[in-house]
Amino acid sequence: MTDAGSKQTEVKAGPMGATRKGWPLLSLFLAILLAVACAAIAWKLRASVPAWLLVAGAVLAFLGLVVLFGYLAGIVHIGPSDRNQAFFNGLVDALGDACVVTDQRGRAVYGNAAYLKFVSAAGLTRLVGIENLYAGYPDLAQNIYRLSQSVREKRAASEEIRLNAGSSAPGAKPDRPVWIRISVAPIEAPGSPGHALWRHQDISADRAKQEAAFTHLQYIINYLDQAPAGFFSADAEGRIAYINATLAEWLGLDLEATTGGALTLKDVVSEAGEKLLTRIAPSGQATLTEAFDIDLIARDGRSVPARIIHRTGHDQDGRLQPSRSLVLPQPPKGAEAGASQLSDARLSRFFNTAPIGIAELDSRGIIRNANLAFLALSPEAKRGAALESLVAPAQIGLVKEALSAVGGVGPKSTHVDVSVISDPPRSVQFMIASHSEAEASFLVFALDMTENKSLEVQVAQGQKMQAIGQLAGGVAHDFNNVLTAIIGFSDLLLAKHRPTDPAFADIMNIKQNANRAANLVRQLLAFSRRQTLRPDVLSLTDVIADLGNLLGRLLGEKVELKVVHGRDLGMVKVDVNQFEQVIINLAVNARDAMPNGGTLTVRTSNAAVSALQTGGLALPPGDYVVCEVQDTGTGIPKEIVDKIWEPFFSTKDVGKGTGLGLSTVYGIIKQTGGFIFCDSVVGKGTVFRIYLPRHYPLAAAVEETREEKPEAKRADHTGKGTVLLVEDEDAVRAFASRALASRGYTVLEAASGEEALAIVAEKGGEISLVISDVVMPEMDGPTLLKELRKRGVMIKIIFISGYAEDAFEKNLEGEEDFAFLPKPFSLKQLAEAVKTVMGS
Numbered sequence: 142m143t144d145a146g147s148k149q150t151e152v153k154a155g156p157m158g159a160t161r162k163g164w165p166l167l168s169l170f171l172a173i174l175l176a177v178a179c180a181a182i183a184w185k186l187r188a189s190v191p192a193w194l195l196v197a198g199a200v201l202a203f204l205g206l207v208v209l210f211g212y213l214a215g216i217v218h219i220g221p222s223d224r225n226q227a228f229f230n231g232l233v234d235a236l237g238d239a240c241v242v243t244d245q246r247g248r249a250v251y252g253n254a255a256y257l258k259f260v261s262a263a264g265l266t267r268l269v270g271i272e273n274l275y276a277g278y279p280d281l282a283q284n285i286y287r288l289s290q291s292v293r294e295k296r297a298a299s300e301e302i303r304l305n306a307g308s309s310a311p312g313a314k315p316d317r318p319v320w321i322r323i324s325v326a327p328i329e330a331p332g333s334p335g336h337a338l339w340r341h342q343d344i345s346a347d348r349a350k351q352e353a354a355f356t357h358l359q360y361i362i363n364y365l366d367q368a369p370a371g372f373f374s375a376d377a378e379g380r381i382a383y384i385n386a387t388l389a390e391w392l393g394l395d396l397e398a399t400t401g402g403a404l405t406l407k408d409v410v411s412e413a414g415e416k417l418l419t420r421i422a423p424s425g426q427a428t429l430t431e432a433f434d435i436d437l438i439a440r441d442g443r444s445v446p447a448r449i450i451h452r453t454g455h456d457q458d459g460r461l462q463p464s465r466s467l468v469l470p471q472p473p474k475g476a477e478a479g480a481s482q483l484s485d486a487r488l489s490r491f492f493n494t495a496p497i498g499i500a501e502l503d504s505r506g507i508i509r510n511a512n513l514a515f516l517a518l519s520p521e522a523k524r525g526a527a528l529e530s531l532v533a534p535a536q537i538g539l540v541k542e543a544l545s546a547v548g549g550v551g552p553k554s555t556h557v558d559v560s561v562i563s564d565p566p567r568s569v570q571f572m573i574a575s576h577s578e579a580e581a582s583f584l585v586f587a588l589d590m591t592e593n594k595s596l597e598v599q600v601a602q603g604q605k606m607q608a609i610g611q612l613a614g615g616v617a618h619d620f621n622n623v624l625t626a627i628i629g630f631s632d633l634l635l636a637k638h639r640p641t642d643p644a645f646a647d648i649m650n651i652k653q654n655a656n657r658a659a660n661l662v663r664q665l666l667a668f669s670r671r672q673t674l675r676p677d678v679l680s681l682t683d684v685i686a687d688l689g690n691l692l693g694r695l696l697g698e699k700v701e702l703k704v705v706h707g708r709d710l711g712m713v714k715v716d717v718n719q720f721e722q723v724i725i726n727l728a729v730n731a732r733d734a735m736p737n738g739g740t741l742t743v744r745t746s747n748a749a750v751s752a753l754q755t756g757g758l759a760l761p762p763g764d765y766v767v768c769e770v771q772d773t774g775t776g777i778p779k780e781i782v783d784k785i786w787e788p789f790f791s792t793k794d795v796g797k798g799t800g801l802g803l804s805t806v807y808g809i810i811k812q813t814g815g816f817i818f819c820d821s822v823v824g825k826g827t828v829f830r831i832y833l834p835r836h837y838p839l840a841a842a843v844e845e846t847r848e849e850k851p852e853a854k855r856a857d858h859t860g861k862g863t864v865l866l867v868e869d870e871d872a873v874r875a876f877a878s879r880a881l882a883s884r885g886y887t888v889l890e891a892a893s894g895e896e897a898l899a900i901v902a903e904k905g906g907e908i909s910l911v912i913s914d915v916v917m918p919e920m921d922g923p924t925l926l927k928e929l930r931k932r933g934v935m936i937k938i939i940f941i942s943g944y945a946e947d948a949f950e951k952n953l954e955g956e957e958d959f960a961f962l963p964k965p966f967s968l969k970q971l972a973e974a975v976k977t978v979m980g981s
Contacts, residue, residue: 230254238340242328243270245335247289259341263311271323271339278310288325292337299324301344312343320348371447371468377461379406379415388468391447393440410449411438416516418451419461422508422525428454431524435513437468446471498569498587501576502528506544506583515587518569519561528585532559533566540571547573547583558590567591620658621943622870624965627655629876632968636883655965676714676813678836681745681768682706688721692728692743699738700731707746711766711835719809726806727770727829734774734827744769748832760816764835769828776823785819860976862909863887867897867925868941869917873964877912880968881975894920894928901934908936910979915942926959937978941966 230253233240239256241249249270252260260268272289275281284300291298301322304313312321322344328336362385365372371388375381380402389396392409406415414435421429430452436444448471453464498515500508506528516522519531529540536559543557554574560566572586631652638645685704693702724743731741748765777785786807806829810817814834821827864886868874871892878888889908891897894917901908911929915922922940929936935958943964962974 236340238342240341241268241270241339243272243292243337243339247272249273250336256341259311271341274311278308281310284323288323288339292325292327295327297324297326312341318345319343320345370470373409373466373468374463375406375418375466376463377419379419381405381409382463384409391439391445391468391470392437393443409437410435414513417513418449418453418464418466420511420516420523421453421455421461422523423455423459428452429525434471498585498589500528500585500587502544502583502585504548504582506540509582515585518567518587518589519563521562528571531561533562536560543571543573544583547575568593621964622873624655624658626870626872626876628652628965628967629873629880629971631655633876633879633883636968676716678712678714679717680710680712681720681766681833682710684717684720685724685743685745685768688724691725692741695725695728696732696741700735701738701740703740703742705742705744707744707766709747710745711747711764712837713766713833714836715813715815715833716809719813723806723809723831724768724770726803730803731770731772731774731827734772734776739773739826741773742769742771744771747835750832760832765815765832766835768831768833770831771826771828773826776825777819777821777827778823779821782819782821859885859972860979861885862979863889863904863907864975865889865891865897865900865908865911865936867891867894867911867913867917867922869893869914873914876968877971880971884972884975886975893917894922894925897925898928901929901932901936905934905936910975911936911938912975913938913940915940939974939978 233253234255236253237255239259240253241256242251244250247270249268252268257268260274263274265274272285275285281302284302288298288300299322301320304310304319304321306318307313307315313319320343322340322342324340324342326338328338330336366386368385368387371385371391373381373384373388381399381404382402384394384396384399384404386396389399394404398404406418410418414437417433417435430450433449433451435447435449437447439445448469450467450469451464452466454462456462495512495514498512498518500511500515500522503509508522508524508526508528511522511524521531528544529537532540539557539559543555546555547553554572556570556572558568558570561569568590570588570590572588574584574586576582576584631648634648635645635652638648685706689702689704696702728741728743735741746767746769748767750760750762750765785803787804807817810831810833816832818830818832819827820830864881866874866877866881866888868877868890869892874890874892878890881888889900889904891900894913897911897913901911911925913922913925920928922942926938929938937958937960939960939962941962941964960974960978962970966974
């Protein structure tokens, strides 16, 4: 480096860096010399060439030579005038920075006045590029290499380099460090391939200003960090951009871990507190300052009571701007804290932590203040928004009418049930009361009734289904008595007629139609959950696998059947025949919903339902085995989904369905202890989900249930003994009496429980078996059994009933010494039951 006071060697450059002083005189001398030579040659040729031609040739030759040498000397230019070059030189010099142009090989081809001066100050006598200028300084090699690489890649780049005090590098100072910025940009111009413009700037003054500003900022931040109050700033997305050391210490946070958006409002004030601070509708005010008394969340989960003075606003486009929040600790409970201050803080915390929504409205119905519960009702619940903006458009009028009814002089109140905008929509009851006569404002208390409404609908639906079930069960019970008599007397007639008898066919038709009626009655009993089930512990995988062929035939060729078995599927305790009926009914309905074909998927899986996962479903927590039956059919409209379980409700044409299929499915699943739900989308399909409680049996019990117990086939149904028949229906009693008498039994008849006890008291020693109806006036069957056992009578008993066995079994107090025969029964079934019980 050369000192400023020492003698410097000047480096001068013209266009493209070539020095040209002295060239004009030399060029003119050469032109005159050549012109004289040409004149001498012309003089010798004067005899053979006309004089005027020689003179013209000499003049033209002289002018050509002058132009040629003038161009070489830079005096004559072909193309733009020298003014353009002067303008270009002045333009580059006006940049104020040292600039140099290099070609594709890195050679300097032009340097402005500032760069020439910089190179001369570095002690160089020729024009060189910046790469060569700093080539001998290893500590700058990486920076210069990156800049050179960017030139080769034809992209602009810059590097800021610190030159230590006393360094020998060009541009360094002996008494202080220097910051320089070297930048490079490719020159995209015709005729200059690979050329680049390099700029060399001394930015020490700018760096000094930045360091002074940073020092001042650190000074301010230090004061802010040590302030006796907390402070934080958050952007519109809820990311905390800054938090001071005081607040970080209160919350037990690592200050370094709070930078870069790692900390959010939810981490400091909880999700509810975030809504309180950010739910602000745009208004005409540029900024809004509010105060809140809420609990902050420390890192270890502690609640830190504090008052937040929060300031934020919106820009011209309505976007929320970054907030500034001052955090003050709650006043101490000692004597130094004023009573009113403590009271205000408690009231504010009570307001914000109340479990019901509370909002204060001005006279126009605009929300001035609202607590956390109110803001959580809807995304549209914001301070500065109108109350009516929260509700569905069809209910805006209801809100306006309620506000108008409450407004005016004197305290008034009213309530209105609305559906607020949310996903999903929520049912809310607004209780609106006048708040201040002077300001004509209102108080609104909001109760979230969504779960209550859902429970009301479920309870109402359950009560309706229970009432329908009781009605269906009662009708089925009475109808079973009628069918028992019809089937029984048909059997008695068939026993007296041969198949060749003309009346045999008519009697058989009567019995067949009675059996069809009995099937309908069984479906009603299934819906009312009063049929007899024989549950076994089994795997749904085996049940559905056995049903595969049958389902394939039922669905036909247009519908594809897919069965997806769950892995490690749990065991369930169900009546296999009834569960097969459930799957068949759902499959048939799915087939009818896919007239043009589709796919039916039967899928099984395990499910562990927690208390948080039950949602709006009436499903207790526990372990379940789930069976899904899904189709790709037409779907079920939303308005009739709740009606599909009702008996005799059908969307099919007359004669194509009884309306008992899904009601039977509902009854069987409910009686099994399971749950069934339907999800349907019109045009996409329907899925039925069956939840069966998972059963955990002992291994021995599982093996026992898998053993097939062959039914004993008894060809001889005759017998001996005295049977006491207790039945209040005359027709059933007459048929059963004749049937047993025809099989060799002595039959004693009783129309009530009291008559039966009298007969037992008189002929107890002769009676071998009691057959009793369950439902009778005055004394029912279970009560009769209890009375017999009290009197020490241990006669075997068979109960007959149109209801399920478990409908009365709970009334027997653990008594298991009885058999059961469901109505309607045939002559053969009655004889088999009596023979089996008496022979046991």
